[in-house]
Amino acid sequence: MRAVLCKSFGPPESLVVEDLPSPKAGPGQVVIDVKAAGVNFPDTLIIQNKYQVKPPLPFSPGSEMAGVIKEVGAGVTAFKPGDAVMCMPGFGAFAEEVAADAERCVKLPPGVPFDLAAAFTLTYGTSHHALKDRGALKPGESLLVLGAAGGTGLSAVEIGKALGAVVTAAASSDDKLEVCRQHGADHVINYAKEDLREALKRIGGAKGFDVVYDPVGGSFAETAVRATAWRGRYLVIGFAQGEIPKIPLNLPLLKGSSIVGVFWGSFSRQEPKRFAADLAELLDWLKAGKIKPRVSKSYKLAEAPQALRDMLERKVIGKVVVLPEA
Numbered sequence: 001m002r003a004v005l006c007k008s009f010g011p012p013e014s015l016v017v018e019d020l021p022s023p024k025a026g027p028g029q030v031v032i033d034v035k036a037a038g039v040n041f042p043d044t045l046i047i048q049n050k051y052q053v054k055p056p057l058p059f060s061p062g063s064e065m066a067g068v069i070k071e072v073g074a075g076v077t078a079f080k081p082g083d084a085v086m087c088m089p090g091f092g093a094f095a096e097e098v099a100a101d102a103e104r105c106v107k108l109p110p111g112v113p114f115d116l117a118a119a120f121t122l123t124y125g126t127s128h129h130a131l132k133d134r135g136a137l138k139p140g141e142s143l144l145v146l147g148a149a150g151g152t153g154l155s156a157v158e159i160g161k162a163l164g165a166v167v168t169a170a171a172s173s174d175d176k177l178e179v180c181r182q183h184g185a186d187h188v189i190n191y192a193k194e195d196l197r198e199a200l201k202r203i204g205g206a207k208g209f210d211v212v213y214d215p216v217g218g219s220f221a222e223t224a225v226r227a228t229a230w231r232g233r234y235l236v237i238g239f240a241q242g243e244i245p246k247i248p249l250n251l252p253l254l255k256g257s258s259i260v261g262v263f264w265g266s267f268s269r270q271e272p273k274r275f276a277a278d279l280a281e282l283l284d285w286l287k288a289g290k291i292k293p294r295v296s297k298s299y300k301l302a303e304a305p306q307a308l309r310d311m312l313e314r315k316v317i318g319k320v321v322v323l324p325e326a
Helices: 041-046 114-118 123-134 150-163 174-182 197-202 220-226 251-257 264-270 272-288 301-312
Strands: 002-005 016-019 028-041 063-071 084-087 097-101 103-109 141-143 164-171 188-189 207-213 228-236 258-261 296-298 319-323
Touching: 002 028, 002 301, 028 084, 028 114, 028 123, 028 272, 028 301, 063 097, 063 114, 084 114, 114 296, 114 319, 123 150, 123 207, 123 228, 123 264, 123 272, 141 150, 150 164, 150 174, 150 207, 150 220, 164 174, 164 197, 174 258, 188 197, 188 301, 207 220, 220 228, 220 251, 258 272, 264 272, 264 319, 296 301
Parallel strands: 141 164, 141 207, 164 188, 207 228, 228 258, 296 319
Antiparallel strands: 002 016, 028 063, 028 097, 028 319, 063 084, 084 103
C-alpha cells in the first residue's frame, strides 16, 4: 500500500510517497481502507516538528479520516470488516491503509459521504469543545470568530449559530466572507481592508464580544482581547499566523474576563465520556442539517504536499481532503 511519509522534519515539499507493507491489526486495533483523509493546520506543524504531538520518524501525517474496516484485532467487538467508520488516529491518515485503535473510531452515519466525514471530526470537535465546554456560549450572546473562513473558523461560525449566538466573522477577503455569510455569519469584517480595532468597535459597541474564538494568534490577538466584554471569554485555539502572542495581563483584569486554552486532542483522551457525548451531539446536528462541512477541494495522495502547502499559504476555504484511491 502507498503512504505519504515524513522521513525528516521540514516543509511539505520534503514529504515522499512510498510503497509499504499493509499494516496488521494489533489487539484493540482495526485496519481501515482509507477513502478520504482530512487536511488540517496541525498537519503542517507536525511535519516541521512544531506541534505538541511528536511521532517518531518516519511517520505519515494526517489526523482524521473515513473509510471501511478491513480487519479487526483481538478484543475488538464494536466493529467488523465492512463497517464504514470515521477515525481520529492523531497521525497516519495520509495512506491507503491505516491501523488505528478501535476506540478512536465511530461508525459513519448512513448517507454521510466519506469526504464530508473525513473533514468533520477535528474542526467541528474543536469548535464544539471550545464554544460549549470551554466558552460556555449561551443563546443571544455575541461571538467573534477570527480566521473565520478556515476549517476551524467556519465550523465555529456554524456551531455558534447552532448554539443561538450572534456571530461576527473576520477573514482576509470578500470571497471568504461571502462563504461565512452562507454558513450563518450575522456580521463580517475584512481585516485586510478595514482596521480590525475600529471594525470591532463598530460591531461590538461599547460592550464588546462575549466570546472570542481565535485560531490565528499573532498581531490580532491583543486587539481581540481588548474587544471582549465584561466577563468575556477569549478562546486560545491556535496560532495560524505563526506567532504566539504575549497578552498584557492587565487586560483580563480590567475586563473581569478569562483567557481560556482549548486543546481538543487532549480533551478527547482525558475526558472520553464527555468527548463521546459531544461527538454524538455533533453527529445529531450533522444528520439534522444544522451543520455541514464545506469540502472545497480534493487532492490525490501524491498531491498531499500541495494540500499542506495550500493550507500553509491560507488558500483553503473550509476543508480540503486527500483521496488515497483517486
